[in-house]
Amino acid sequence: MNIVNNIVLSAKKVLHAESEAIGRLADFIDESFVGCVEAILKIKGRVVVTGIGKSANIASKIVATLNSTGTPALFMHAADAIHGDLGMIQAEDFVICISKSGNTPEIKVLVPLLKRKGSQLAAMVSSTDSYLATSADFILNANVEREACPNNLAPTTSTTAALALGDALAVCLLEARGFSSTDFAKLHPGGSLGKRLYLQVGDIYLQNQAPVVEENASLKEIIIEISSKRLGATAVVKENSKELIGIITDGDLRRMLTNFDSIERIKAADIMTPSPLTIEPEQYAAEALAIMQEKSITQLIVTKSGNFEGFVHLHDLLKEGLV
Structure with a gap:
């Protein structure tokens, strides 16, 4: 077997192993998971997500997802927590601690300190009988049978499972809060994603020229x-009116x-395309x-209650x- 085939088989093996592990997580969604969601919805503080090693990296991503979907959250590295960062946690906060084994030395030091703070604690673990799991108020079961690493050592399947479980938690919280696309846009004002969710036609068409002729124009x-x-086009309106009746393009x-x-005697009404496609200023860009894109055109006429206002162009x- 050549090296190319080996690479392909190895990659597929990892992906199958991780997808199967994520699929099994659905069987672990239980009352404890539900209780965790309900408890987070009631807190007045923030969700603090912590972990050590690769779990810390996953914790950081989960924090980003929670923040972007309406659940205030912050990241705390478990090692830094026992060297001063524990001060960021308040009694009204909710702590999620991620650890595959649940028995690492840093976790064993951290858990009693968290309990003294009075914060509720959820353990995202693969081992549900570990020190962390038995000390927590809620267990988020991220159990995996083995890592995708052939030596069963490098965190691969376990971190993928934790990441997926974090996504499930964030989406449950999002849906429970009725977090809408408008809410999402408020938290993502930058970039094309945010603009797709909040930028309106009225925000951009006024910068353009507004070519228009009356129906009897020569x-x-x-x-x-x-x-x-x-x-490359002009709107056509009724005489002495702003009422849109057509469009004339270079092609016309x-x-x-x-x-x-x-x-010689051609008028605008003779060559216009009647009832052109239009869009309102309040509609999203x-x-x-x-x-x-659907109609393979490069501009749209902007109207208010059927009256011509201007053009919005693909440019x-x-x-x-947005493109």
């Missing part, structure tokens, strides 16, 4: 308006040349993007990082 007026506003002008023998969405 061909010369149409061409000048499209050329001067540089959006080209088609006009093949559809009409004489163009991500909705505008979805429409453009605007590119500039905002």
